[in-house]
Amino acid sequence: MPHADTINVHVTRFTQQELANEFALDCDNTIVFNRLFEQISAQPYAILFDTSGSSKSDGRFNIMAFSPTAVIEAKGEQTELIDLHTSSRQRLNMLPFEAVQAHLHAKVESIVVKATFDTTHLPFIVGVAGMAGYDTGRFYETLPSMAQNDYSTPDFTVGLYLYSLIEDTQTGYIYFCSADNRSLSQVFKSLKQVPTPEGFKLTSPFESNLSKDAYETCLAKISAYLRAGDCYQVNMAQRFSAAFEGSMWQAYCELRNQNQAPFSAYYNLPQGCIASISPERFLRVKNKVVETKPIKGTRPRFNDVEKDEASAQSLLNAEKDRAENLMIVDLLRNDVSKHCKPHTVKVPALFALESYEAVHHLVSTVTGELNDASSPLALLASAFPGGSITGAPKIRAMEVIDELEPHRRHIYCGSVFYMGYREDMDSSICIRTVLAENNRLHCWAGGGIVLDSVPSEEYQETLDKVSKILPVLAMMNQ
Template structure:
């Protein structure tokens, strides 16, 4: 591997507060069209993990995996190599070498520096099908996507917005200018165009086909193949214009704390996910699986009754507990013995479209293990596969007509201090080739009612498909 790919332009990290600029979404609009511009966005959520927004652009290095081939490159140059090894292990190696020797210089108070997430490091997308690099799985489902299985950038600069204080921080290696070039002149604050749908949403499964798939899953459950299988359908519509404009519409309607926008070479990812996958800070690990959903209602009494119905539902509690046990096992692969705990079980979290049942699992990372080791050991997330995980993934490939690609994967960051946060890519859209894909699914267990499960998939996209339908061109 070329040593040039391991060598950062500087080992001095400068962090400063900057002022007099628009909110971060306004600044990101100036670079949203650039490949590997990425925004991690709390979207105005009032959840406890909704404090910081992060944007990165112009990566020093990219790490891309397609069809089990991982390539490390420097954008804008011919410096590129194929790497041996598992994709996240390759990324971990590059990250550790590139950011291992940073020294921070800042006049920002120390308590703020300790709270600021990421600063510099890796931000990326791991699609659901990255799991094929780790497990032998069938390949029955169609795969006609442009989006890679892993697309990550190593960034030596970032802008971080503190939603609590309204302050904006610029983190950079000292070879970068004192302020990002696109905000030093007002005329560089570019504006994106508008978005419109050009066709109606179409599912890759009719309602009878979806219910037939659930009947097949039920046969597998009764035969003892598995305890739970997550089954999804994919909705697709054609579109014109700016994916960023579509994302802004969705973020306003949903206010999901793990929202994100990622621009790649030939595709864009628009995520309004409410679900954390894995976080690591100072070696402390947390995951928050969602399993159990009910719709929201404008009528307060109906809304409260819907939440109470969820919290008292034995089926949903059993389903949630199965995934908690699976994640406890996944975390134990890289956490200290005896450190994995469940401090919160069957808690209620309410979002714009739905109520969710959410549990919390914590642990302490093993000495010598990295956050990316943890991510690889638990990938893809158990809350969106089923249990046992591998058998559930085999059944998913058998019954879903198309591969999931980004859906049920993860968007993540790993900072130079080995802090990490990541999402589960539910409520997520993939835009490429003039088509917009959006998925919805649910966990199927032995006492699932097929009609209810089908309706739950529609509830989950009730603040996505109809919202974008309002921007559909007249026929």
């Protein structure tokens, strides 16, 4: 690719009250940012990275990006570059992440930021953002195709964004970043108006693609693979589906308020919509420092304080969950080390407790220093999908998943991510995530299966994980 032309990016800073006044928003200042996103939420490729009011995992900034100039889309075995100004499609003989690097990120390698204040602390500013579904892994590994693929949304969609709004939740400032020096109100007014659906409601109850007996039969097959030495751990999930009508943005707002997950995200695609309330980081790269935070180990939350504390202590002291977590830490240390400088990969936190609205989790942290010869997108591609939601060894575990789960996972256990022009990247693991397409919702829950797993307990854990999603969406009918 030729070197990128220099792009001047103008950054303007507002208080929340200034934007509330400019856009006539009759709301509390704390929700001005989300009310602004609501105005563009139905725009194709509008994307929101949302800390949901959580400060976990260094949560500080909310980011929205919109009106991308171009998109890399991949599905099946095909990767395409879409020019959104001309609506033209070009088929590429490239893998998805590599296509993003060459055709999108290459265009923002030469950026000059124009601002009257310090912007060095801001993430992203302009760059690439989007989603890579779990099945993006099929572009990088040879896997069986037994599970049914009944989705219309692509496996991978990433855009080049030259507009963004960034909220600093510590200071309350909101920053508008623009490559064409138009004002925020001018840009919003220029967007083609897309009708937004009214309300949200389920038009059928959620049903799983596996009964309890069928799920436990799958666990028995996994146990046989574990005893045979095929794997040490396999993640096994079930998919819940329901019919719906109305506004997915409204549904997302209810889910994010109920769950307060630090890696929440909303992504509106032409074919469907992703609403994620994930608590899990996949990979972050900032100033060449790599961090991944695998979750492995879960217990339910309780309203009774003593019962809740006992549940947390049960998790902290559980040998099975600690062993399960350690297996994934080792897998991720191996994945990360391939792109990090020798002897820089460390585990600064092992088996830390993080508590969310529905469950307690056991979370570890792995860090390293990125090789000078590598890039964040190359790291993401080589570690994809995240080891915390496959099992170990990864490829054999993925083969077992494809054999036993009736449907492909799509966005579940994939990632929503961004990488700004400075190659600052952050990405989630899309657990606790809903895919909406063709008036159908899909939501998944799973868990890591090891030799001493108890099938009935593993099944119940999957229900615990969606206890703040499925009932919340059902309650919206009332």
